[in-house]
Amino acid sequence: MAYPTEYRYTKEHEWIAADGRIGITDYAQSTLGDIVFVELPAVGAELNAGQSFGTVESVKAVSDLYSPVNGKVLEVNEALNSAPESVNADANGTWMIKAEFDASQLENLLTAEAYEKFVSEETGH
Amino acid sequence: MSDSGSVLRKTALNATHRALKAKMVDFGGWDMPVEYSGLIAEHMAVRTGVGLFDVSHMGDIQLRGPGSLDAVQKLLMNDASKLQVGQAHYSAMLTPEGTFVDDVVLHKLSDNDYLIVINAGTREKDVQWVRKTIGMMPSIHINDYSDMYTQLAIQGPKAIDVLRKLTDVDLDSIKNYWFTWGKVCGLYNVLVARTGYTGEDGFEIYVPSDEATSTRVWNEVLEAGKEFGILPCGLGARNTLRLESAMALYGHEISDTINVFEAGLGRYCKLEKEADFVGKQALLAVQAAGGPKRKLVGLEMVDRGIARDGYPVFTLDGKEVGVVTSGSPSPFLKKNIALAYVPVELSAVDTELAVQVRSAMVKSKVVPLPFYKKPKKTT
Numbered sequence: 001m002a003y004p005t006e007y008r009y010t011k012e013h014e015w016i017a018a019d020g021r022i023g024i025t026d027y028a029q030s031t032l033g034d035i036v037f038v039e040l041p042a043v044g045a046e047l048n049a050g051q052s053f054g055t056v057e058s059v060k061a062v063s064d065l066y067s068p069v070n071g072k073v074l075e076v077n078e079a080l081n082s083a084p085e086s087v088n089a090d091a092n093g094t095w096m097i098k099a100e101f102d103a104s105q106l107e108n109l110l111t112a113e114a115y116e117k118f119v120s121e122e123t124g125h
Numbered sequence: 126m127s128d129s130g131s132v133l134r135k136t137a138l139n140a141t142h143r144a145l146k147a148k149m150v151d152f153g154g155w156d157m158p159v160e161y162s163g164l165i166a167e168h169m170a171v172r173t174g175v176g177l178f179d180v181s182h183m184g185d186i187q188l189r190g191p192g193s194l195d196a197v198q199k200l201l202m203n204d205a206s207k208l209q210v211g212q213a214h215y216s217a218m219l220t221p222e223g224t225f226v227d228d229v230v231l232h233k234l235s236d237n238d239y240l241i242v243i244n245a246g247t248r249e250k251d252v253q254w255v256r257k258t259i260g261m262m263p264s265i266h267i268n269d270y271s272d273m274y275t276q277l278a279i280q281g282p283k284a285i286d287v288l289r290k291l292t293d294v295d296l297d298s299i300k301n302y303w304f305t306w307g308k309v310c311g312l313y314n315v316l317v318a319r320t321g322y323t324g325e326d327g328f329e330i331y332v333p334s335d336e337a338t339s340t341r342v343w344n345e346v347l348e349a350g351k352e353f354g355i356l357p358c359g360l361g362a363r364n365t366l367r368l369e370s371a372m373a374l375y376g377h378e379i380s381d382t383i384n385v386f387e388a389g390l391g392r393y394c395k396l397e398k399e400a401d402f403v404g405k406q407a408l409l410a411v412q413a414a415g416g417p418k419r420k421l422v423g424l425e426m427v428d429r430g431i432a433r434d435g436y437p438v439f440t441l442d443g444k445e446v447g448v449v450t451s452g453s454p455s456p457f458l459k460k461n462i463a464l465a466y467v468p469v470e471l472s473a474v475d476t477e478l479a480v481q482v483r484s485a486m487v488k489s490k491v492v493p494l495p496f497y498k499k500p501k502k503t504t
Binding site for chain 2 (some may be wrong): 057
């Protein structure tokens with residue numbers, strides 16, 4: 001699985017780009033399976049690091065989406081309403097929300113390398 | 126059971142599933158594949174083509190010897206005297222309260238020789254229940270053959286075409302819920318049953334549970350099914366398929382706190398049969414009291430949201446009245462569906478109810494069951 005080095009990651013399996021785009025990792029989409037529903041906050045909603053900002057549902061499971069940073073929702077990817085499966089097809093390229101946030105917070109998050117190590121420890125392979 | 130330790134049980138095909146890169150889960154203490162290529166693809170393969178499931182975690186109890194019919198009649202709610210040799214039917218073991226110990230498929234192998242196929246998670250409990258209920262009857266042999274068979278389910282409209290390539294059995298002559306024995310993949314005397322848990326045509330075969338034989342048969346079925354687009358299917362698709370077909374799952378729609386009439390399974394419960402089967406008196410009392418107070422219904426979500434197992438059900442004016450027992454997106458119908466227990470007076474088709482999905486109340490309506498019915502054959 002590929003984790004772009006220009007992103008930062010959380011232990012809850014979200015990625016965030018420097019421009020504020022937030023999505024879930026390839027590992028997360030693969031674990032969830034066929035994604036059928038993404039529930040996202042309204043534009044302007046407050047984001048708190050480590051707290052849920054929405055949910056993603058596969059056929060068999062519901063999973064919370066956790067914000068990597070404190071900030072505010074600038075934009076919501078409305079295309080996911082009709083095509084949630086694009087998260088499976090391209091987790092790295094499919095953002096869910098765009099956040100307005102203080103970029104210094106990125107320092108607190110995992111690098112691609114650290115995230116990959118975290119995942120391999122979590123799954124034992 | 127899983128609570129006795131962390132070691133999961135494995136079927137003979139465990140290494141095969143892992144080699145196919147299946148996602149594995151703990152299901153009732155068993156390390157089982159939940160999906161291989163993807164739940165939706167697997168589900169659709171069964172609805173439109175064919176899929177292959179390892180269901181070896183299911184248990185098999187054989188009752189044999191003089192008096193077995195009487196024992197079965199006491200143990201199970203359906204009327205086994207109606208079965209002919211080579212025929213099977215849906216039935217259940219009940220508690221004295223008329224609730225479920227487990228649901229089963231009973232096969233009549235020959236006179237006074239029966240095979241009861243039981244659920245994985247309830248295997249030990251079931252075997253003990255059978256022994257206790259039948260009691261000391263020296264003429265009856267009760268054998269737990271659960272670990273002796275690898276049970277494979279070949280399901281879907283093309284299942285017959287796949288299996289035909291591997292057997293000399295005349296499959297067309299086996300009616301739904303009948304079975305026979307024959308040569309399959311070079312193995313003699315294989316039980317071939319036209320049964321399943323998907324709401325689709327299909328077969329279940331029982332082969333010896335050694336790893337080499339099990340793996341060979343699994344691979345031969347996949348190879349034979351290639352031209353029909355066969356997919357190995359996991360428990361994820363098995364669950365969505367049975368849900369669309371509104372088939373009960375133990376621990377969800379049926380349990381030891383839910384009685385036969387509530388579950389809508391009265392048609393498999395023969396109160397008129399002579400035998401005083403366990404649970405009969407309680408059910409007669411329920412019937413005399415005017416029937417059950419709550420009922421299993423099908424819900425279709427009207428507004429956006431997916432009902433899940435355990436979510437509470439409300440009236441539109443906010444009174445909590447029931448609970449979802451199974452809920453999921455329906456891959457074939459492309460709707461969000463659920464089974465739920467609600468008061469009988471709210472069970473009519475088109476009744477509007479709300480399901481609490483996290484913090485939101487999501488509107489749904491009662492729809493007829495099953496959600497999906499396989500198309501009639503047009504030959």
